[in-house]
Amino acid sequence: MPMGHTATQQAGSGGLKATEHRLANGLRVVLSEDHLTPVAAICLWYDVGSRHEVKGRTGLAHLFEHLMFQGSAQVTGNGHFELVQGAGGSLNGTTSFERTNYFETMPTHQVELALWLEADRMGSLLTALDEESLENQRDVVKNERRQRYDNVPYGTAFEKLVAMAYPEGHPYHHTPIGSMADLDAASLEDARAFFRTYYAPNNGVLSVVGDIDPEQTLAWIEKYFGSIPSHDGKQPPRDGSLPEVIGEQLREVVEEEVPARALMAAYRLPHDGSREADAADLALTVLGGGESSRLHNRLVRRDRTAVAAGFGLLRLSGAPSLGWLDVKTSGGVEVPAIETAVDEELARFAEEGPTPQEMERAQAQIEREWLDRLATVGGRADELCRFAVLHGDPQLALTAVERVLDITPEEVRAVAAARLRPDNRAVLVYEPVEGAESADDADDTDAEGEAAQ
């Protein structure tokens, strides 16, 4: 392990341990004790996301997530929020391509309340769901879409990149926020059918992390969730397999009222859970993560052609992951100048690979990001659910950093050579226009891979 060096003895897991359990109805449970501070996180992942949506109903998984906060058999109206916040807790839910999660962080003595609330909506949401809630939350979600994507410069860039990188008809072709037309089309019966199909104990993983007594916690989980019937209604997502590379350079030029030219691009990268995905993470960090990356040094520091330049990674397990390049130009610089420089840097990197110093820096950055994730009980609970739902084993969360530190420079070079190529990218160019009408008909868009309640 040539570059492997860790900031902590436990390589980032902080001595975290987790136990696994399964109720008779199929609900998987992960528990992890930590008594340093009197709080605990309850996190429930359902194995359903926007990839399960069908044509004409994009955005339904996320809209449905909102409906989960509108009450259930024993919880009236906004009771989920009122009860949790009134107990000194915090809560939310988010929807991404591959899952929907609900989470509460509670003072220790209120853990049971959060379990009761999650069980109530898992088992009885439909007794409370009505047309009024749906109409209201449809409007709220449409305003969420306007606020986060449609009314912000470059706000729909991610949606456009995703639509190019994953072809028409592919389950990841659209983002979780969905289109305005589809949000308008969603009916109460759609929401009911969605719940009956995907919301069941055997399609979820519940983790409880923090200042807990595991035996007591498990007894509560059995008490509240144990009688919820399982069912086999779940439909597997449509096949997300795609060729490893796009095979050509796709390109879209957007003329919009934006403050500066921009060059963005999406690259298809290896599936999450593979060594190659970790290698890609390191490659993107060396090339475009932080202020000592190659693209920042080249475009922002030396050429002075960009305001900001960087790479992001969206890890996906059911389809190729997505590497996202984002460069905003400086002054009157034209896009081809940027594109040439980016191509030079990527080609050079594919040939030479990272230097030992770059490898050390990238691993140190990723390790710190991981330590940040694990610094809160909520972050830990979410990671345990993620590895349980998407990779079948929550224990993998405890060794994730070690796997990144085990990657060799040659693996980093190899993944860059294989994937960060012009014939494996969808390019999005922004050309500013003077204050005309709003350029896009707000019909198909989003920007983060995730939409929160």
Added chain:
Amino acid sequence: MSDAVTATMTFHPQPSGGAPRPWAFPAPERGELPNGLTVLRCHRPGQQVVAVEINLDAPLDAEPAGLDGVATIMARALSEGTDKHDAEEFAAELERCGATLDAHADHPGVRVALEVPVSRLPKALGLLADALRAPAFDDGEVERLVRNRLDEIPHELANPARRASMALAKELFPAESRMSRPRQGTEKTVEGIDAAAVRAFYEAHIRPSTATAVVVGDLTGVDLDKALADTLGAWTGGAAAPRPVPPIVADDTGRVVIVDRPGAVQTQLLIGRIGADRHDRVWPAQALGTYCLGGTLTSRLDRVLREEKGYTYGVRSFCQVLRSTAPSPSGGSAGAALLAISGSVATEVTGPALEDLWKVLRTVKEEGLTDTERDVAVQNLVGVAPLKYETAAAVAGTLADQVEQHLPDDFQAQLYARLAEAGTVEATAAVVSAFPADRLVTVLVGDASQIAEPVRQLGIGEVTVVSG
């Protein structure tokens, strides 16, 4: 079917909760290095990423006339090379530690925040000390930062929330007040900044004797005294002359400014004035009342605007301290907080949404808050404390805020008891006085052709339209 599902689930009564386990906001240990640097340290078991916050007494109103933004450029230039490393090397060395270093300038002063895994704390402290003690302020690097800043300005102006914030500051504060102008300067002022101006600002205001370092994290096995002596202890500088602190005044005559954005699908709203800061006895009641008004989606504003009408993804009210100093012996405080309501609503319902918003304000005044909502607010604001302060960075941030606002180190710890003591009547009085319906300045960033007329009809003040 749903009936079949619910029929087979066994329901249990809502659990009542156990006894709370004690938790207190951590008490820092206060000390001073021989060079005059104040140090607050706080051991937080399990927090492997250590947070270091530096307060520098370099407020925005100390910027020379016509050079708005020089504090920002100086803050950024601190990490662009030192007497040991050039800019690229410095960034590389920091990242080699797995560290992040952020610096920004605001009205009370400049803040520098370091986060690093504890095993690399001594090395990262060394880099931080170099940045403070011997920044290079190379001509070329400063010129690059200035150009970069000029490139950022159009992006900020295009952002509806940022644009609203700038417009409100311009309306509220007199033109001669630094607070009326953008914190990071305008195109005109930033253009005039060079390395000499940055160095002059640094030499006038940056010294250990007026600075504070806050260090929070799992410090088990760390010889922090030695690490500090070897790093920040080597920083030298003279004494500072006392600086007068101008009082903060604002014109909250009720009025509306529309920043025109033809075609905008939403209207960004920011409605505010200034009011009491943390030194004022009313602060706990004001915090409670403001939470009841718009702290969360079950508060008064979102209960109507979001959960009943669906006009918005969320509207929040908040109190954000602008600048504070300890009250003078005569009792007068020179500090103030921005008291505001912000959010965005669909363009076509802008008029009705504002009408409902004002109705909520008037109802609170006429009918008062209820005991139940006051109780829930207390339970939330007090109860979430252990969650809110799980990480070292959160604790360090609050400790540094206290230093910056001239508050005692146990302010936050005491605040929880004071929140619990504030009653419904006090919370109502505080929020009514914080958000009087006839003394609020409203900024709307949106499509004037669609929203100006409906807003005029509301009678919430004279309406002016400015170009976006």
